[in-house]
Amino acid sequence: AQSVTQLDSQVPVFEEAPVELRCNYSSSVSVYLFWYVQYPNQGLQLLLKYLSGSTLVKGINGFEAEFNKSQTSFHLRKPSVHISDTAEYFCAVNRKAAGNKLTFGGGTRVLVKP
Amino acid sequence: SAVISQKPSRDICQRGTSLTIQCQVDSQVTMMFWYRQQPGQSLTLIATANQGSEATYESGFVIDKFPISRPNLTFSTLTVSNMSPEDSSIYLCSVDWGRETQYFGPGTRLLVL
Numbered sequence: 001a002q003s004v005t006q007l008d009s010q011v012p013v014f015e016e017a018p019v020e021l022r023c024n025y026s027s028s029v030s031v032y033l034f035w036y037v038q039y040p041n042q043g044l045q046l047l048l049k050y051l052s053g054s055t056l057v058k059g060i061n062g063f064e065a066e067f068n069k070s071q072t073s074f075h076l077r078k079p080s081v082h083i084s085d086t087a088e089y090f091c092a093v094n095r096k097a098a099g100n101k102l103t104f105g106g107g108t109r110v111l112v113k114p
Numbered sequence: 115s116a117v118i119s120q121k122p123s124r125d126i127c128q129r130g131t132s133l134t135i136q137c138q139v140d141s142q143v144t145m146m147f148w149y150r151q152q153p154g155q156s157l158t159l160i161a162t163a164n165q166g167s168e169a170t171y172e173s174g175f176v177i178d179k180f181p182i183s184r185p186n187l188t189f190s191t192l193t194v195s196n197m198s199p200e201d202s203s204i205y206l207c208s209v210d211w212g213r214e215t216q217y218f219g220p221g222t223r224l225l226v227l
Contacts, residue, residue, distance in 0.1 A: 032214045044218040100210050104156045
């Protein structure tokens with residue numbers, strides 16, 4: 001079975017500061033990796049994904065993530081956050097050949113302060 | 115990306131009743147999924163809804179409690195049956211958009227009293 005661990009449940013950060021959200025996964029087989037964002041009272045929006053190729057993935061809204069196979073991590077970063085980045089962020093994995101079933105981490109709540 | 119809508123967006127229900135949630139997508143898709151997000155929690159997959167066949171349920175979820183219909187390639191419903199306060203959650207549908215990617219609907223916020 002696979003699991004996804006988001007190491008920080010909450011991350012307060014000041015506006016224009018950088019932020020990193022940590023995600024580690026456990027799987028004995030190759031996986032696809034995703035970050036989703038959930039703004040207050042909304043559904044999930046896909047930020048970025050890693051399927052193959054370059055381990056540095058760029059997404060929407062200035063976010064990027066780096067896949068590290070040896071450390072089984074997929075950390076999300078943004079160099080300068082805005083107030084509008086206040087949201088919950090979910091890391092998810094999809095085990096290859098598993099019928100596209102996503103397993104989600106527990107989520108990280110980012111609060112951007114002015 | 116897909117445009118996905120859900121109805122209702124929110125509801126307050128009495129225990130013992132049932133609620134049917136609709137999910138509509140603007141293009142034909144093979145696979146649709148239903149997830150539950152309990153208060154303050156992450157998302158858990160309830161079942162996979164395939165057109166023309168029975169839904170496939172994950173461990174801990176049963177058809178009697180969460181019957182699912184998938185009459186065509188753009189629509190699915192999830193019913194939450196015989197509700198209790200523990201069923202208070204956000205229910206989200208998603209679609210398999212290809213290239214291993216799922217897109218999500220806006221969710222249905224359910225409160226059971």
